[in-house]
Amino acid sequence: MLLLDSKTKKKLLNRLVSIVGEEHVTQQETDRVLNAHDCWPLSEAKIRAGEMLPLADIIVFPASSEEISQILIVANELEVPVIPIGGGAGTCGGTLAIYGGIQLDLKRMVKIFEIDHESMTVKAEAGVIGIDLEEEVNRHGYTMGHTPTSLRASNVGGFIATRSGGSLSSLYGKIEDLTLGLQVVLPDGSVVECKSVPRHSVGPDLRQLFIGSEGVLGIITEATLRLFLIPEERRFRSFSFPDVHSGLEAIRNIFRIEITPSIVRLYDPEDAAMAFSMHFEFEEGHCMLLLGFDGDVAQNDIDESKSVKICNDCGGTDHGEGPSKRWWDHRYDMYYPSRLTTSGFAIGDTIDIVATYDKLENVYHAMKEAMEVHDVIVMSHFSHMYQNGGSIYMIFFSSQPDAETAWSTYKKVWDDGVAACLREGGTMSHQHGVGLTRSTYTEDELGSSFHVLKQIKEVLDPKGIMNPGKLGLGVRK
Ligand SMILES: Cc1cc2nc3c(=O)[nH]c(=O)nc-3n(C[C@H](O)[C@H](O)[C@H](O)COP(=O)(O)OP(=O)(O)OC[C@H]3O[C@@H](n4cnc5c(N)ncnc54)[C@H](O)[C@@H]3O)c2cc1C
Secondary structure: OOOOOHHHHHHHHHHHHHHHOHHHEEOOHHHHHHOOOOOOHHHHHHHHOOOOOOOOOEEEOOOOHHHHHHHHHHHHHHOOOEEEEOOOOOOOOOOOOEOEOEEEEOOOOOOEEEEEOOOOEEEEEOOOEHHHHHHHHHOOOEEOOOOOOOOOOOEHHHHHHOOOOOOOHHHHOOHHHHEEEEEEEOOOOOEEEEOOOOOOOOOOOOHHHHOOOOOOOOEEEEEEEEOEEOOOEEEEEEEEEOOHHHHHHHHHHHHHOOOOOOEEEEEOHHHHHHHHOOOOOOOOOOEEEEEEEEEOHHHHHHHHHHHHHHHHHOOOEEOOOHHHHHHHHOOOHHHOOOOOOOOOEEEEEEEEEEEEHHHHHHHHHHHHHHHHOOOOEEEEEEEEEOOOEEEEEEEEEEEEOOHHHHHHHHHHHHHHHHHHHHHOOOEOOOOOOOOOOOHHHHHHHHHHHHHHHHHHHHHHOOOOOEOOOOOOOOOOO
16 A cells, blocks of 8 residues: 655655665565564454555664654655654554555664663663663663563563553553653654653653653654662562452552562463463462562562461462462563464454452453453453552453454454443553554543543644554544
């Protein structure tokens, strides 16, 4: 699908070449086909089934904010869509060029500028892959505390653009808690700096406008992130529970007395059976709670013993460190190779939602019921927990006889799952973002605040060049 007429395309190509050099621009079909999907399971399933998804016209690889600024000035002048690409591991189709245009890939922007030992921060360019940054700061005795399972595939800009959350986030925080400074290139090419400070009271925090903006408001080019000392030890503990309710009660009571484990994950009976029954003995139909504690030995002794008492009081059965440690050691295994690399019309995805404790269990049951109506297997874990609530990872999959049934079943599961979530007072995305998958639900989700987002978009990007069709914004006829 070519959006650009050949004259505009030629003009664009010449201008891009003059900005970044010939070797950093491509319009090769193989490159464009590779970029026609991210880790959105539907884009992968469709490609496996032989369906071609929309292609960008051109892919460009800038090396600096200045080059990005010039590219956006040209794109604005010619009114060409620009779609930022980070690591390309997003799960919502955020990097797909659904209206053609330029895919702007940040993989050349990989400088790690400096570690500030005094302030415990590190500044890096947006294209630095998570694991490279983590290993670099590890060499100096620090950790970023941000460890999404996509750490080896996603980069700093992608983490920030999707408002991502790592698996140790109960203790260290999510990316919005960890980002102290930002540089962003706006759609008109101007470069905006949000100073690195622990907090401020100079009006609203504009960093938060760009954290989670999924490329629709500009391009994140640099960030200053918090650092933590590598903990003396990470300790693991696991408990099974007869049902979701008692497992959630244990979690709620742990947070209530202000213990903040680094790992808190509750697997429902289906997910617990899938993840642990081959390796550990526990009663069929039971849930599994994984806990992890980061800190010094003395502090971990206190936090662990208080948590153990709470788990026992809530009807838990102690399984020692086994399941929790196994999950940590093998947390990347299931993705490589992807379980969905089967032939045929297998569909699957994860709807990650969030709610406060008073609604969380109702959201879980309502979504499960609404999704299972479509004959898909649903299994879930509560994966990122807080003092006031937590997230649920609702995973579904099934095998379908043909493409048409597969894609329509996929859509119905999403429509009905999200509708049930919203009806019960949940929020439709905890950490994966909106992208294309959730774009049509964004207005319902945000309700009265949607028009604020829309107006911000119109002011910052009047020609609608930035990542059109994502986050419920800029959908073209
Ligand atoms: C195996 C696997 C495990 C995952 N585990 C987690 C997890 O534990 N926690 C979690 O939160 N997510 C997880 N994800 C989802 C995803 O990887 C994250 O949301 C991640 O932050 C996306 O980063 P990326 O660099 O891959 O972004 P991309 O996929 O490249 O882009 C995602 C979106 O951000 C925009 N974007 C990218 N870079 C920029 C930039 N510099 N400026 C402006 N916009 C930009 C893109 O246009 C797109 O809309 C996982 C994904 C996979 C495949």
